[in-house]
Amino acid sequence: MPQDIKVIQTKLVEWGNKNYDHYPWRSAKNKFHALIAEIMLQRTNAEKVVPIYNIFILTYPKIKNISEKEEEKLINLLKPLGLQKRNKNIIKLIKKLSKVSIPKTKNGLTKLPGIGNYTANAFLSLHLGVKASIIDVNGIRLWTRILGIKNAKLRIEKADLFSLIDTFTPEKEFKEFNYAVLDFSRKICKKRPKCEICPIIKECSYVKQIIP
DSSP, X not given: OOSOHHHHHHHHHHHHHHSOOOOXXXXXXXXXXXXXXXXXXXXXXXXXXXXHHHHHHHHOSSOOOOOHHHHHHHHHHHGGGOOHHHHXXXXXXXXXXXXXXXOSSHHHHTTSTTOOHHHXXXXXXXXXXXXXXXXXXXXXXXXXXXXXXXXXXXXXXXXXXXXXXXXXXXXXXXXXXXXXXXXXXXXXXXXXXXXXXXXXXXXXXXXXXXXX
């Protein structure tokens, strides 16, 4: 692998520290709220989640059993986020967590309603202090560019891509690194990348392909 892993780690973390997005769930001390936020963020823009999340944490400061009447209220609260199946899973999750503690392992988390590998890894690394690599759609674009992988969906399985990204995720500053990747891939390495202000341009295979 030609990329200097340590250089990429350092530059992304430094960029992230200077350009950190202060979304309310990122500083959430309540793990229940943090977990719900990660589910709300599934395939949904963060700016769209903010107002719904803020109402949610005021309405539901603690995990509690939800009555049928309360379910309707919660569905209406979540409706602007779309993805109705995801919203129903949130209700199932709240009911489940009113009876059991939030798991602290990936295996335990993925057994809960609405939580897959990405959400489990995000919750572990960003809220529980457990090293885990996270990658969303924007992250796939970022890493396939850095690594010079073309037509990622056709030529490489996501599991293989996760394995590669594990190599780049640092042992100590994984939380800062993951936040940096999320923000960087959304703000700089967009569909039309801002290569002119990219701090890792020298380490990026994509730039070397378009500018020999």
